Amino acid sequence: MTSLNVYSVLVVLFLTCGIVMATKENDQIIKENNCETKMGLPCVLEAFTRIFSTGSISNKCCGELVVLGKVCHSALVRRTLENPVFNDLNPATVIAKSIQTWNNCLALIDSPSPSA
Template identity: 30%
Template sequence: MAKLSIQMLFVVVALVCAFVPVLSVEEAEAKALWNTCLVKITPKCALDIISVVFGNGTISDSCCHDLVQEGKLCHDTLIKYISDRPSLIVKEAQFLKKRDDLWAHCVSISKTV
């Protein structure tokens, strides 16, 4: 099971790094955020969050709790970096709205428990 979790972590990190703009002006800031934020959330939840914002995925209540624990700054910044990717920038406004909607949903879930 631990081996699977480590493999999932590598998949998440690879996916996230693939979406980070290569020539980003704030590259050091982005690296610091990855190192700070990604340790606060499970790889499965990170994939679920990405699938909700950039696709039609769903998120569990437990992942919502992880997301809220991660913090709004981490969530906003990580999704912004991914949505700034040249291949995604056309739909950036849509992704940022989905990001905000997901945050509001997860905050409401976290308050009920």
């Protein structure tokens, strides 16, 4: 019985350390890359709504998202998912929407514009 309690404590400590390390890693990436200063607030809100709720993202904001960069984009989404406010969201669904949004924006920005 004691070994079960010790095992339980070790599992909890391991999981807690993993979460703390993930948070520090995301924060470090965000800080080192100045991620929070690369997009305007209106576009941050559009991207957030697209990824964490239901909405769309404009071509202008897709451009800002691509300039933000994939590393910043991924770190910001992961850090947001770590916030207890978002515990009711399915992380796999959010990450899938995040990747889809990134890929759609990248394709939109990389595609040649039609000539007039």
